[in-house]
Amino acid sequence: MSGRAAKFRTRKEGTDSISSSRPKSTNDTIPFQAQYTLSATKVIDLFLDNFKYILGSDDLQEMIQVVKGELFKRDYLSAFDSDDKRFAYVARWTPARALAYASLFASLDPIRQLFEDPEKKSHVLCVGGGAASELVGMASVFCSLKLSHGGSPSSLEMDVIDIADWSTIVNNLTNYVKSNWLYDGNNFNANFVLGDVLAKTATELQLPNLDLITLLFTTNELFCEKKAETIKFLQNLSTNCRKGSLLLITESAGSYSHITVGLKQFPVQFLIDTILVGKPGAENGAWKIVDQSESCWYRINDKEVRYPVKLENMRFFYRLYQKN
Numbered sequence: 001m002s003g004r005a006a007k008f009r010t011r012k013e014g015t016d017s018i019s020s021s022r023p024k025s026t027n028d029t030i031p032f033q034a035q036y037t038l039s040a041t042k043v044i045d046l047f048l049d050n051f052k053y054i055l056g057s058d059d060l061q062e063m064i065q066v067v068k069g070e071l072f073k074r075d076y077l078s079a080f081d082s083d084d085k086r087f088a089y090v091a092r093w094t095p096a097r098a099l100a101y102a103s104l105f106a107s108l109d110p111i112r113q114l115f116e117d118p119e120k121k122s123h124v125l126c127v128g129g130g131a132a133s134e135l136v137g138m139a140s141v142f143c144s145l146k147l148s149h150g151g152s153p154s155s156l157e158m159d160v161i162d163i164a165d166w167s168t169i170v171n172n173l174t175n176y177v178k179s180n181w182l183y184d185g186n187n188f189n190a191n192f193v194l195g196d197v198l199a200k201t202a203t204e205l206q207l208p209n210l211d212l213i214t215l216l217f218t219t220n221e222l223f224c225e226k227k228a229e230t231i232k233f234l235q236n237l238s239t240n241c242r243k244g245s246l247l248l249i250t251e252s253a254g255s256y257s258h259i260t261v262g263l264k265q266f267p268v269q270f271l272i273d274t275i276l277v278g279k280p281g282a283e284n285g286a287w288k289i290v291d292q293s294e295s296c297w298y299r300i301n302d303k304e305v306r307y308p309v310k311l312e313n314m315r316f317f318y319r320l321y322q323k324n
Contacts, residue, residue, distance in 0.1 A: 001304050003260055004029030017037045028296040032099075032304065034106035036116075038140045038181065040099055046136060046176055046307045055308045063088035064309075076221050080164035086131070086230065088187040090169055094133045096311040101299035103218065106144075108291055108320055110246055115142040118152035122211045125159045128218030129198050130166030132173050135156075135190050140190065143181040150183050157254045158190040159206070197220065198229040202240035212246045217316070220251050220268050234275045238286035238323075247276070247287065247321040253295045254315075269294075269317055276321055287321040 021073040024266045033040045054060060067089050070079035105111050111286075114122045122142075126134040135158060160170050177184050178185030202208070215222075222230040237247065251268055258265045278285035296318060302309045 028293040029185055030100070030107050030296060030298050032103070032299060032301040034103040034183045036106040036112055036141055036144055036191055037102040038144045040301075040305045041179075042101065043099055043136060043140055046173065046180075047091070047098075047124060047307070050172055051087070051091045054087050057295045060088060060091065064092050066142060067092075074224055076225070077163070080166075083168070086164065086166060086169065089307060090131050092309050093312075094131050094136070095307060095309075096314065097131075097133035097216075097302060097313070098140070099300070099305075100314045101133050102140035103298060104250070104296075104318065105138055105141045108248070110290060110320065110322065111212060112141065112145075113249065114246075115145045115154070115156065118154050119151040120211075121153070121155045121157070121316035123157045123159075123206070123208050123209055124207060124212045124214070125161065125207075127213065127215045128162055128221065129214065129216070130164055130170065130192070132160070132166070132169055134214055134216055135170060135173055136158060136177075139177045139181060139188060139289075144250075146182060146187065147268065155187040159193055160190055161193040161195060161197050161200070161205075163194075163196050165194050167194065179248075196224075198226055198233050202236055203291070207237065207240040208242050210245055213249065216248070216250045217252070219249055219272060220259070223271075226261070227261075231275060238276060239287075239320045241323045242243030243323050245323045246290075247323075248318065249321075250316045250318040252315070253317045261302065269319060272319065285324075287323055289319055290322045291320040293318055 002308070037043075044139050063084055067085050068077050080089065089162070096160075124138065126138075129135060137304065138156070138158065146152075146154065160166070170190055174188075174190040177190075178188055182188055185263060197205070219230070222233070241247070244303040249269075249272060259268050261270055262273070269306060274280075277283050294317050296316055298314045298316075300313055302311075
């Protein structure tokens, strides 16, 4: 074991038991810029550099309203069925989400430790991550931590799967990260996969090889489109993910994330917890909750960053699960 790796493992042992029994919190806040992320200005510069023509387009606001209307109706397929809509969405909403996700990833110790380990070759699956918020947010944490051990073999491989074709956006932002945020761009890569995650097999998704799976503002959409298939997908994760792997789920806090089952409505997190962890009190499922919040705020500091479109605050719940 190298001295660098030994130092990491010594530090990690003190935090391995992090909050496996942490109580639910209903009023959390994550910092505008967490300690282990690139600067918020650097993240915003990525969007300004890549989408300057979109941001200067005369019809951007009109296209944003079209997308916003379809999202409000939960017509997710129509909201992202053209390049114009996808580029408008990324220019409008992805920057704030990328900042929030970077702060969340850096604030969750088990996730941060994946990227902090100088010997670790991390493999991540981002479900519904085509708009690249996860890509940019995760790259911000990985590249920040990489600065302290740039010559180490640690790497991050991301598979981004989405039912809409976000390949141009994912490829462009991946190349930007490799060229501008890392000394050696070979240590980072994001592959876009076009397809329905609910129709993919465990082998196709490489579930046994994954260190982390993210479903950020995605599970509600999946339940709305295909409820039975979504339950089977979560069960598939329980069957095929390896011991110790992580699963992070976020959704809007409040009634927007309620799912109808029969004649009753349930919070989506209640259904997910039951499927993954087991019924309340039993907790005999394949996963355990290692961190959670019923209501977590991320607030933009307008004094720190400037962007042509308003960057909005976010309120969401999250669950971080670990496979037993």
